[in-house]
Amino acid sequence: MTRAAMSLVTKALVMGWTLYAGRLAEGKPMPMGNHNINRRAVAKGRLIRKILRLDHARAVKIRAPIDGALKFDQRDWTSEETLLKALGCLPHMQGHIAQLLFDTPSRSVYEFAEGSVLEDKRPSGERLYRRQLDGIERLFGLIVSVRRADLPAPSRPLPSSATEFLRNQANFTLHEVYESDRFRRYRALFEELGVLPDRVREYVQGLPELHNRPLAFVHGDLHRRNVVVGPGGSGVVLLDWELACFADPLYELATHLWLMNYPASQRPEVIKRWKRAVSGVNREFTRGADADLPVYEGYKRVQSLITDVIRGAERLEKGEGALDRDAHTVVRLMREAPMELALSRLPSHDEVVRIYREWADPTTSRWWKTGKSPVHLLTKMKGVPGESAVPALA
Incomplete structure (x- = not known):
């Protein structure tokens, strides 16, 4: 299988898992913002953990944009995911952002930030x-x-x-x-x-x-x-x-x-x-x-x-x-x-x-x-x- 085909298969697997996990009891809703719907889920299966590069089962955040959400601010970067990939490479920012684990056209998977919302x-x-x-x-x-x-x-x-x-x-x-x-x-x-x-x-x-x-x-x-x-x-x-x-x-x-x-x-x-x-x-x-x-x-x-x-x-x-x-x-x-x-x-x-x-x-x-x-x-x-x-x- 070619690298491009493998990439498509991997994205399909992740998208399928995010849809499935979001419907489980463990797929707990999180406070919704003005632009995205967030859910907390646990990445347990060996295959999904391997794709997300997780060495053990752990909580993740599944994020999906809200269709037709109103936008009132200019954007220097149309893709937050692209920006986070760059920030995640900076040593001084690690530990202060939720790392992007996987990005698909309609959903993204992030580390779940453990702790309390201020x-x-x-x-x-x-x-x-x-x-x-x-x-x-x-x-x-x-x-x-x-x-x-x-x-x-x-x-x-x-x-x-x-x-x-x-x-x-x-x-x-x-x-x-x-x-x-x-x-x-x-x-x-x-x-x-x-x-x-x-x-x-x-x-x-x-x-x-x-x-x-x-x-x-x-x-x-x-x-x-x-x-x-x-x-x-x-x-x-x-x-x-x-x-x-x-x-x-x-x-x-x-x-x-x-x-x-x-x-x-x-x-x-x-x-x-x-x-x-x-x-x-x-x-x-x-x-x-x-x-x-x-x-x-x-x-x-x-x-x-x-x-x-x-x-x-x-x-x-x-x-x-x-x-x-x-x-x-x-x-x-x-x-x-x-x-x-x-x-x-x-x-x-x-x-x-x-x-x-x-x-x-x-x-x-x-x-x-x-x-x-x-x-x-x-x-x-x-x-x-x-x-x-x-x-x-x-």
Whole structure:
């Protein structure tokens, strides 16, 4: 049998095993992310262990992408598996990533990271213990230690400066998410909520120049659900590298602070630890960090607002969402939005619930899903061209 034929047979065997193992009682479901379904299974059979290069029966993670999952971030590497193969070859990253054992077109098999997910120990908003912060600090330093030459070729041109990186991110959010034809049916929902197109464009166009820091490799999604703390608190493993990118290193800190939701009293210590970790690799990574961090945090709030409005609507369409919870999230994000976004109104929780229900109601939502705003229709009916039917903030 030729090598190519052997490869096809091996992939078929692994795919068959992942389908079979996923249906067994031992194929336990794991928390599902926005892009993948994960299951824990045990590789027992001699043949499958030989293919996966395991010397004994052990737990593995089977991962399958969710068809049609919405994507709200740029990707420097379209294949997370290709990136992980490269990272797995770096001595300083071993023990801190779940090694990729086998990759097929529709499923991947990874080492199972033994330990506790950080969120299970310390949920969002809670302080981390010193030992947990030590692990986060170590990850900060390890990640920026990855050199560009260590990485596979990216799937798109990389930015040349911190300012270009930020503008690329913001323009992607504007053009490929907020204004994209993929999300056309949500446009009027945004407008009724008060997240108006002109204001979003003006915010993106008005982003300032940043300090000229060297670019670095970042994980881009370092939060409590992606950190596994080893048994007894020994070691940390970082999961889900699909949003990793070559970027302004300060973006890692801003994203981390936003997603972790630290208590205000612990935030200064986290910033201090990030500075210490990355400056140990390159002192220039922290240049102008104090001045530029609020700019990135403002962008993360805008990005999250746009993303969560869409995700809430999608869940409502599928009958999967908890509308009260989603409305609470939208209200919070609107109140935390940067002043530069100049929202036209701040609706209450009950108003947000009503807006979502009207949008999803098939008897009232025909005009919404065409992308034409009821606000615009009401304006035309009143014969007041250019005047918004939404009250402005005082």
